[in-house]
Amino acid sequence: MPQLDTSTWLVTIIAMILTLFILIQLKFHKYSYPLSPAPKTFKSTSFPTPWETKWTKFYSPLLLPQQ
Amino acid sequence: MNENLFSSFITPTMMGLPIVILIIMFPTLLFPTPTRLINNRLVSAQQWLAQLILKQMMMMHSPKGRTWALMLISLIMFIGSTNLLGLLPHSFTPTTQLSMNLGMAIPLWAGAVITGFRYKTKASLAHFLPQGTPVPLIPMLVIIETISLFIQPMALAVRLTANITAGHLLMHLIGGAALALISISPTTALITFIILILLTILEFAVALIQAYVFTLLVSLYLHDNT
Secondary structure (H helix, E strand, C coil), X not given: CHHHCHHHHHHHHHHHHHHXXXXXXXXXXXXXXXXXXXXXXXXXXXXXXXXXXXXXCCCCHHHCCCC | CHHHHHXXXXXXXXXXXXCHHHHHHHHHHHCCXXXXXXXXXXXXXXXXXXXXXXXXXXXXXXXXXXXXXXXXXXXXXXXXXXXXXXXXXXXXXHHHCHHHHHHHHXXXXXXXXXXXXXXXXXXXXXXXXXXXXXXXXXXXXXXXXXXXXXXXXXXXXXXXXXXXXXXXXXXHHHHHHHHHHHCCCHHHHHHHXXXXXXXXXXXXXXXXXXXXXHHHHHHHHHHHHC
């Protein structure tokens, strides 16, 4: 059986290692599967100060107690 | 007759140069690298196929096992494309070589087993003793499980080699018989030719199935060990 002739085994194994572990993987690692484009949620960089998180009173100059 | 029948399995060298290297590297030419966001039809079709295979195969693995995704998809594509190219007339099929299949099976199996030993030592050693065995049977069962563990890479390699080699041999023999029968009895030659067509269809299926089985078993050994 020609498959049992071990003189060619080294060449075959080295060629296979090169192809399987390097060449083919170089082709497949470039495959990208991007998600469909969607709007990104905004993250505000400024944080509301504690007294601004609750809108408890309505301040307008004409509604202030008149002096 | 023996010399002629097995001659397609001799590793090709042309005037002393091992062109088997070029033959093994040839399937990589059939998978172009994607360079754009939206690619041409060939690359898109291959990406779709790769995604289909990956989703099916990697679903059952833990995150640690999923790090092997690139390796497994490369394996199944390489074996599948090599087997399919081998169905062309007068071509050489590298997967008929026991050397190449042993070179694929042993490192992948050893990688999975060693990963299991490193990260889950107790669990991977526990595989040697199935649950619920009666106490007197334990020594014999450990020996049997050890043998069955070490036979896994051999079985992987020999399974692939034998299946592809046997298919190719059958096609050679039946094709030769059909050719020889034409001058003797055309009806029998026609029947033999129909058998040859059916066998070729079978060989297409076998080419893909063997790639799948190889990869699936490696994936299974990985699952046991991650």
